Amino acid sequence: MSKQIVKVPDLGGASDVEVIEVCVYNGDVVTVEQSLLVVESDKASMDIPSPFSGTIISIAVSEGASIAEGDVILELELADGTAEDSASSELSSTEAESSLPELVTDVSSDKNSSSSSNANISAEGSVQTTTEPVMMPDLGGADQVEVIEISVAVGDEVAEGDSLLVMESDKASMDLPSPRAGIVKVLHVKEGDMLAQGDLVLDLEGGASEVQPSKPATKVNSEAEPAKTVVSDPLESSSTSSADRRRKTDIYAGPAVRKLARELGVDLSRVKGSGPRERIAKEDLYSFVKKAVSEPSTMAGAIPKVPEIDFSPFGETEVQPMTRLHKITAANMHRSWLNVPHVTQFDEADITELEVFRASLKPEMEQRGIKISPLPFILKSVATALRAHKGFNSSLAFDGESIIYKKYVHIGMAVDTPEGLMVPVIRDVDKKGIWELSEEIVELANKAKNRKLKPAEMSGGCFTISSLGAIGGTGFTPIINSPEVAILGVSKLAIKPVYVNGNLEPRKMLPLSLSYDHRVVNGGDAGRFFTFLSSMLSDVRRLAL
Ligand code: CAO
DSSP states (O other): OOEEEEEOOOOTTOOSEEEEEEOOOTTOEEOTTOEEEEEEOSSOEEEEEOSSOEEEEEEOOOTTOEEOTTOEEEEEEEOTTSOHHHHTSOOOHHHHHTTSOOSBOOOTTOOOOOOGGGGGOOHHHHHOTTEEEEEOOOOTTOSEEEEEEEOOOTTOEEOTTOEEEEEEOSSEEEEEEOSSOEEEEEEOOOTTOEEETTOEEEEEETSOOOSOTTOHHHHHHHHOOOOEEEEOOOSSOSOOOOSSSOOGGGOOBOHHHHHHHHHHTOOGGGOOOOSGGGOBOHHHHHHHHHHHHHOGGGSTTOOOOOOOOOOGGGSOOOOOOOOHHHHHHHHHHHHHHHHSOEEEEEEEEEOHHHHHHHHHTHHHHHHHTOOOOHHHHHHHHHHHHHHHOGGGGEEEOTTSSOEEEOSSOOEEEOEEETTEEEOOEEOOGGGOOHHHHHHHHHHHHHHHHTTOOOGGGGSOOSEEEEEOTTTOOSOOOOOOOTTSSEEEEEOOOEEEEEEETTEEEEEEEEEEEEEEETTTOOHHHHHHHHHHHHHHHHOGGGGGO
């Protein structure tokens, strides 16, 4: 078996695009052309398909990240039978190009084409100077495409860029965006029709009226908007999930439907598609939402909404929009809070000796120019505890039927920034020394504060530490950074009287809180993990054992 890095291919002209959906998970088995990511530029959304079949080892991007051609998406262990010679080299953007149809195709150089369906233009359309036909633009290499969804009806008012049709070739599904605002007067196609470049799609009233009604095809063809092309999710996914909710990779929906689902906050894996091969249409989404609204009491997970309040009668207010990072964090926290049964346990580690040792390192810190806080010792102790208690270094499989144990120890560290909370990940903590960890903490915290973290530096974490010790507080209940299984909260060190060998002594006690996913580990496991962790922190010589 060999490994393969998958990178972002040529994005058809788009430079930086935002990841709006990561369709796969670590450990997933994917097939060629299976959707890995859905990304969105300012012009279009598109899927990035897998160029190989194999098992995902690690994912380097996360939702909300901005990526460009050549960025690493993930690493795959190639399936047997995949060409060995390609496995040794990284997939270059040009290699991947062949699997990603052009996103935006330029039709300005198209030959004037008139299609047989031009003859179908209604009399009504041909006498109104403000009615223009919309034709099929260049299809990015496909000869013919099948109409699988008509997104508009006669009489609909559309804005420029609204999806008119969703079409599908053998390789891709595409949205046909409206070239201009207007009212749909006549529809010339129906679901199941096969269309080629230049075929007449519909007549739109209200657009620019320079078009000669007698030559609609020629004129409009030169004005037609390019097709926005995305590679479809293949229907046959590798999923073996027995859960009711489908995996993201099983969802069959066009970009317009995905966009609407995001706007409505609907999880597409819960929606049953009525189209061919269970493809989800807009109507399916609307019915789903209607049902959810009309039957709140029967909806699993439905929670009563907090009513909207007008605060003005109580005093002056100021409204500040949340940053994008803040919104993403809020959504992640909410999702974890609702999905994961959290339990939080508390403990105190006696770090008196650690602090003595740390103080003894001061001259060396100055000499090396590296400051060591208690955090690298905590990181190292957690890494050792994760190695000894593998349940805390795991994730619950998506279908909830197995546990994925990780053989690596990458630990996330919450960093408070003016823009919001960021969690850079320190890799292979178990293999690094205290000096190296200290340097990495400072480097990653600075990058986080300057918004310089790359997606790869924020992914792959097994466990998270949130240290509020320098800020204050005696304890808190951190929210798990799912799909991780646990998170450690560190609060402010306090000197407390503690009995040691029958004598009351002032000891430096570090308050710790451990929140864990009770589906994966239980109180006994957490107690053992905590006892082990405290013993490491109380006597850091143990880290060398
Ligand atoms: N108790 C008492 N003092 C502590 C401490 C603790 N638990 N942890 C750190 N300190 C001290 C340090 O020793 C340092 O003091 P000196 O300068 O005298 O040595 C001082 O506090 C500042 O430490 P620091 O914050 O610069 O360094 P760090 O390694 O402890 O933490 C980082 C780095 C990036 C984690 C931190 O800067 C940060 O951003 N913390 C916030 C995390 C957060 O927001 N979590 C919230 C998650 S939930 O909403």
